[in-house]
Amino acid sequence: MAHMLATYIALPGTTAEAMEHWQGVFGGDLEIIRYGEAQLKDLPFDPPPNAVAHASLTLPAGIITGGDVMDHSTEYPLRGTAYSLLYTTDTPEEAQTYIDRLIAGGGSLGMPFEQAPWGDWYGQVFDRYGVMWAFSCAVI
Template sequence: MAHSLATYIALPGTTAEAMEHWHEVFGGELQIMRYGDAPPMEGMPFEPDPNAVAHATLTTPAGVIAGGDAMEDGNDYNVRGSAYSLLYTTDTPDEARGYIDKLLAGGGEIGMPFEQAPWGGWYGQAYDRFGVMWAFSCE
């Protein structure tokens, strides 16, 4: 089997909605498995909600995003303002702007305007409605 590397995100109960939104924005192939769809797992340290996402993958032309619903208690699960973001490199500025526009239309907001960067390329950031920061870059 060839090695691969995917981004994995645990969201606070919104993984299915986020993955479906990202599928609309970026295209690709989406697979979602909920705990209720999985065979019984002996020795599980918790009883998961059968509707919670156990594992999801979105295979896009640019790479793979995987994730699942976080099993955290409470509402203090921090997505926005955490140390991670997703960097999406495109061939043209217009392509990046198109993805940013789709994220904004889906309830997101600009984090940093997409414009020419000091190093000569293009760069900008948008937060989607789930609080995930998407950074966009192109030459």
Template sequence: MVHSIATYIALPGTTAEAMEHWHEVFGGDLNIMRYGDAPPMEGMPFEPDPQAVAHATLTTPAGIIAGGDAMDSENDYPVQGTAYSLLYTTDTADEARGYIQKMLDGGGTVGMPFEKAPWGDWYGQVFDRFGVMWAFSCEND
């Protein structure tokens, strides 16, 4: 058995769109399963929308991002403004700049400019159009 840890994000009904966008940015292998594609599940505490994403995975050379549509309508979990982010470390600053530009072209905004950090590496942050913060890092290049 191989052990691994993947990032899992529950988005408010935008998981398919977010995963497709991240697939355009990073490439990799994308799999999306909607509730309507799954066999009936007895004991579900809610009746899911058949078009809602039950589970999605994007496997990239850098790792796995997994997620699904949030089903808890009673709680509003904010995406942007929370304490989490995804850290993507690249081999070169130019590679990071390319990913950042794709995020910006896709409707994202700069959270922190990508530049030399006090610790000597390159670092910057972008919020994608879904509110997810992506931090990009590159060792001294």
């Protein structure tokens, strides 16, 4: 198998919902494995059977993976600017379509999608789960 880098996001019990939402925005192939069907043994925690053990959304541009947080004693802040998922598109119109879908799905604009000082198009949106999506498109 070739080397590949994928994003992994741990969500507080909303992984299945988020992955289904992102599939509705971007398309792609979604696979969700719940603890009840995974038949894992000797786990250091007792997961609810419906919790997501692993999910993957395969897009033409990459893979988003994730699972439900099992350690509820630690707070995992999602909304912030320390990280983002950067999605590069072929046209500004394509990026704007994804931004509009994320906002329509309960997200909020972080930075308008417009030509940036370096010449390319760039903008940011926070989806309804608090994940920051950055969009980029080279000037054609």
